[in-house]
Amino acid sequence: MASIPELQHTVGKTAGFSGTSLHTGEKVSLKLHPAPADHGIKFKRKDLQDEPTIDANIDNLKTVERATTLGEGAMRVHTVEHVLAALSAMGVDNAVVEMDANEPPIGDGSAQSYVDLIKKAGVTAQEQPRRFFDVREPMHVESKTGALLVLLPDDTFRISCTQAGPNNRFAQFLSTEITPAVFEREIAPARTFVYYEDVQPLMEKNLIKGGSLENAIVIRGDAVLSKEPLRFADEFVRHKILDIIGDLALVGRQIRGHVVAVKPGHAANAELARALAREQTRRSAMSAPRAIPLGDGGLDTDEIMKILPHRYPFLMVDRVIGFEGENKITAVKSITINEPFFQGHFPGHPVMPGVMQVEAMAQVASLLLFKLAKTTSRIGYFMSADGVKFRKPVLPGDTMFIHAELTKSRGERLAKAKCHCVVNDAVVSEGELMFMFLDK
Numbered sequence: 140m141a142s143i144p145e146l147q148h149t150v151g152k153t154a155g156f157s158g159t160s161l162h163t164g165e166k167v168s169l170k171l172h173p174a175p176a177d178h179g180i181k182f183k184r185k186d187l188q189d190e191p192t193i194d195a196n197i198d199n200l201k202t203v204e205r206a207t208t209l210g211e212g213a214m215r216v217h218t219v220e221h222v223l224a225a226l227s228a229m230g231v232d233n234a235v236v237e238m239d240a241n242e243p244p245i246g247d248g249s250a251q252s253y254v255d256l257i258k259k260a261g262v263t264a265q266e267q268p269r270r271f272f273d274v275r276e277p278m279h280v281e282s283k284t285g286a287l288l289v290l291l292p293d294d295t296f297r298i299s300c301t302q303a304g305p306n307n308r309f310a311q312f313l314s315t316e317i318t319p320a321v322f323e324r325e326i327a328p329a330r331t332f333v334y335y336e337d338v339q340p341l342m343e344k345n346l347i348k349g350g351s352l353e354n355a356i357v358i359r360g361d362a363v364l365s366k367e368p369l370r371f372a373d374e375f376v377r378h379k380i381l382d383i384i385g386d387l388a389l390v391g392r393q394i395r396g397h398v399v400a401v402k403p404g405h406a407a408n409a410e411l412a413r414a415l416a417r418e419q420t421r422r423s424a425m426s427a428p429r430a431i432p433l434g435d436g437g438l439d440t441d442e443i444m445k446i447l448p449h450r451y452p453f454l455m456v457d458r459v460i461g462f463e464g465e466n467k468i469t470a471v472k473s474i475t476i477n478e479p480f481f482q483g484h485f486p487g488h489p490v491m492p493g494v495m496q497v498e499a500m501a502q503v504a505s506l507l508l509f510k511l512a513k514t515t516s517r518i519g520y521f522m523s524a525d526g527v528k529f530r531k532p533v534l535p536g537d538t539m540f541i542h543a544e545l546t547k548s549r550g551e552r553l554a555k556a557k558c559h560c561v562v563n564d565a566v567v568s569e570g571e572l573m574f575m576f577l578d579k
């Protein structure tokens with residue numbers, strides 16, 4: 140009865156390929172290695188002494204000029220956004236990206252070679268539930284250069300992007316959900332594009348030795364210069380979406396939300412990733428144990444146990460926060476790893492069974508009914524549950540708020556209550572319960 144959580148994934152086996160690095164023009168080999176659950180994505184510099192690794196994490200972001208660079212101490216890895224986009228969109232949560240240079244092979248300037256590599260290595264499920272960042276309220280960042288990124292709540296990861304060049308030339312728009320299949324078909328093949336006036340000074344300074352029409356499309360005035368024809372009429376906006384996915388991968392969680400981006404760039408993408416990381420930190424701090432106020436007319440555990448016959452490990456209410464009018468009640472239960480059901484549900488990845496959430500709803504609804512009946516000489520038997528849905532996994536450390544509202548009371552003997560459980564402001568389960576009363 141528990142909702143099945145999405146699991147973390149890693150690559151099935153080590154796989155690699157070689158190519159040219161964009162900035163130095165040297166040959167570089169890249170290998171993807173499997174990694175354990177909760178490891179995240181790490182880059183490893185095989186060419187440096189002690190082979191240091193660095194987390195693909197927004198805290199390690201160093202520069203965003205033209206490409207995304209991570210660094211720690213003296214170590215740097217450049218141009219990580221395309222390989223990160225491929226890993227994130229193809230559903231790889233954990234992997235080591237090993238390289239023998241300071242940046243990945245540029246390939247053809249798209250994420251195609253990384254998608255091919257991931258498919259060669261395979262993607263396999265692990266035992267831990269995947270970590271998500273659920274967008275709960277709109278967030279946005281805006282830059283002086285005219286980039287605007289808005290993030291809206293959504294059940295899936297979607298991007299709607301508007302790209303526009305100088306004087307709004309090559310204005311393009313695309314809106315799509317990002318799934319592995321969509322990414323592989325619609326986004327990964329889109330190549331990097333540059334404006335001639337931007338790259339000319341770099342070419343003169345010899346800063347992009349590996350850059351050529353083999354791995355980038357060059358826009359000069361109204362002309363599009365590339366080795367092969369455009370792969371999509373709107374290839375530029377598709378590449379912008381690719382870069383957004385790669386930069387937001389630095390949050391280290393799969394995002395459930397809708398990114399609306401206008402003229403995005405690495406700097407604005409990184410700023411949004413930082414805002415998400417800050418919000419995640421704030422939420423983690425909030426989910427730490429906190430004092431739940433005893434509201435007006437609330438009940439503490441002692442008072443609850445005078446009403447309900449249930450005892451450990453079957454008492455699923457810690458405190459009643461309060462009653463609202465005659466028909467509503469809000470109660471709370473702190474879920475700790477010490478709940479006996481976690482031992483078997485499931486070993487290695489504890490998820491609160493859905494039936495226990497229904498049990499919690501039933502107990503809270505009973506408290507409301509007893510208050511109405513003003514007697515504890517009868518016991519409420521749980522008769523049926525309709526429309527039960529489990530929407531999100533409930534995990535150790537969660538504080539679960541249980542809401543019940545009496546919708547129908549037929550005579551003295553039957554009652555119906557609409558119930559839902561909430562964790563971190565999101566409904567995790569719901570259902571309509573029916574009770575019958577019998578004398579004790």
Ligand SMILES: [Zn+2]
Pocket residue numbers: 220221331378381382
């Ligand atoms: Zn790019």
